[in-house]
Amino acid sequence: MTESADVMVVCAHPDDAEFGAAGTVAHWTEEGRVVVYVICTNGDKGTSDRTLTPDQLVKIRRKEQEAAADVLGVQEVVFLDYPDQGLEDTPELRKQIVRMIRTYRPRVLVTSDPYRRYLWHRDHRIIGQVAMDAVFPFARDHLSYPDLLAQGLEPHKVKEIWFWGAEDINYRSDISATFDRKIEALRCHASQIREFKRADPVKWLKDLCREMAQEEPFELAEGFHRVELPA
Numbered sequence: 001m002t003e004s005a006d007v008m009v010v011c012a013h014p015d016d017a018e019f020g021a022a023g024t025v026a027h028w029t030e031e032g033r034v035v036v037y038v039i040c041t042n043g044d045k046g047t048s049d050r051t052l053t054p055d056q057l058v059k060i061r062r063k064e065q066e067a068a069a070d071v072l073g074v075q076e077v078v079f080l081d082y083p084d085q086g087l088e089d090t091p092e093l094r095k096q097i098v099r100m101i102r103t104y105r106p107r108v109l110v111t112s113d114p115y116r117r118y119l120w121h122r123d124h125r126i127i128g129q130v131a132m133d134a135v136f137p138f139a140r141d142h143l144s145y146p147d148l149l150a151q152g153l154e155p156h157k158v159k160e161i162w163f164w165g166a167e168d169i170n171y172r173s174d175i176s177a178t179f180d181r182k183i184e185a186l187r188c189h190a191s192q193i194r195e196f197k198r199a200d201p202v203k204w205l206k207d208l209c210r211e212m213a214q215e216e217p218f219e220l221a222e223g224f225h226r227v228e229l230p231a
């Protein structure tokens with residue numbers, strides 16, 4: 001098992017991390033940073049293919065996620081195996097994320113923005129909220145979980161949270177050099193991409209990334225709302 005990580009990506013479904021942050025993740029791993037994924041649901045409802053059972057889908061989506069993580073040089077993928085559409089803001093889930101944070105001790109946590117308005121998958125909204133609460137204050141305070149402390153999981157201060165899917169974008173990450181790897185990683189999610197309703201998904205995504213980089217001195221970007229936590 002990876003001992004500690006520079007970056008932890010916490011997401012609801014297999015493929016969220018690739019849509020949200022793969023180009024940035026590829027940059028980090030190229031720089032030698034250790035990146036760990038925590039995938040909270042098993043994606044067992046994300047298909048319109050009526051011949052697939054949820055069990056079959058879970059196996060497919062897990063393999064696809066592992067392959068995508070390999071493409072990006074992600075060190076480890078942890079699956080929490082909640083059912084798709086099954087995330088709730090519970091003490092149990094929050095504690096699981098705190099356990100992950102205290103185990104891997106990342107400097108940066110990346111997740112989905114819980115404050116995106118209107119149509120936003122409920123699981124995306126909830127995991128963003130739970131991950132943010134887990135960072136602050138629950139992972140930080142030693143009295144939060146005496147049992148975790150007794151297991152040797154010391155409090156940990158994450159320095160930054162990066163939210164993808166944000167409406168209020170305050171940081172654009174240059175992915176001009178890693179866009180192709182983002183695409184390669186997304187292609188690993190074949191069961192999802194097959195159902196994608198765009199004629200040319202690569203062009204669609206490239207246009208979005210180009211638009212995101214409009215005011216920047218580079219061509220392609222992923223956008224985030226980036227929050228620095230007080231020391």
Ligand SMILES: [Zn+2]
Pocket residue numbers: 012013016121124
């Ligand atoms: Zn998702």
